[in-house]
Amino acid sequence: MIWLTWRQFRVQFLVVATAVVAAAVFLAVTGPNLLDDYHRLNTTFIDSLAYGGNPGGFVVETEAGNFYYSGDTALTLDMKLIGEAVQLQFAALCLGDNFTMGIDDAVRAADFVRCHEILGLHYDTFPPIKIDHSVAVEKFRTSGKRLHLLAPGEERDF
Numbered sequence: 001m002i003w004l005t006w007r008q009f010r011v012q013f014l015v016v017a018t019a020v021v022a023a024a025v026f027l028a029v030t031g032p033n034l035l036d037d038y039h040r041l042n043t044t045f046i047d048s049l050a051y052g053g054n055p056g057g058f059v060v061e062t063e064a065g066n067f068y069y070s071g072d073t074a075l076t077l078d079m080k081l082i083g084e085a086v087q088l089q090f091a092a093l094c095l096g097d098n099f100t101m102g103i104d105d106a107v108r109a110a111d112f113v114r115c116h117e118i119l120g121l122h123y124d125t126f127p128p129i130k131i132d133h134s135v136a137v138e139k140f141r142t143s144g145k146r147l148h149l150l151a152p153g154e155e156r157d158f
Contacts, residue, residue, distance in 0.1 A: 055100075065089030065158070068113050070121065075105040075112075083114035090117040090158040095136060096129030103136045107143050117158055120149045 055072035059082055068082055068091040082088075091113050094100035100122050101109060110118050118140060123131045133149055140147035148156055 059086055059088075061086065067091060067158070068115065070094055070101075070109065072100055072122065074101045075109050077112075079109050079112035083112055088113055088115040090119055091115040092119040092121050094122040095120045095131055096123040096125075097131070098128040100129075103131060103139055107139055107145070110140070110145050111143070116145045118145055118147045119156070119158075120147055123149075 055074075057068060057070040057073050059066060059068050066086050066088050068086075068088050070079075070091070070093045073094065091110060093106040093109050095103050095106050097103065097105075106118070106120075110116070120131075120136065123129050123136075136149065137147050150156055
């Protein structure tokens, strides 16, 4: 049996209490139906919360042109290697910020991959990843890039 001194008990109690308060604040901010909303709105989400592996992006090279799809990633220095190795016609980059890179990091990622035509991904599908479209477009414009934010079902030729 493990016996705790009063000091040890107080520390453990504070740690647990802090975790409970943090969880309560998270639920209050995101709403109690966050996972249900995510399942309903994101068609690529698997039906369980099983570990899906490391997030990663990929480069597609074709005779018509090359593009980079960032996947569910954050900004990484590896993206610089893509810009050094491949000339891209466009890059599809995350913008939502909570679970992937946000707008500012996406602008840096566009610099890293040396691409000026950017297709926005992973934004506005549920409240924690809503973005201000005009702010996002302006930040990319200011950095000499063009951001394309497509509506569901909309198409764009690059």
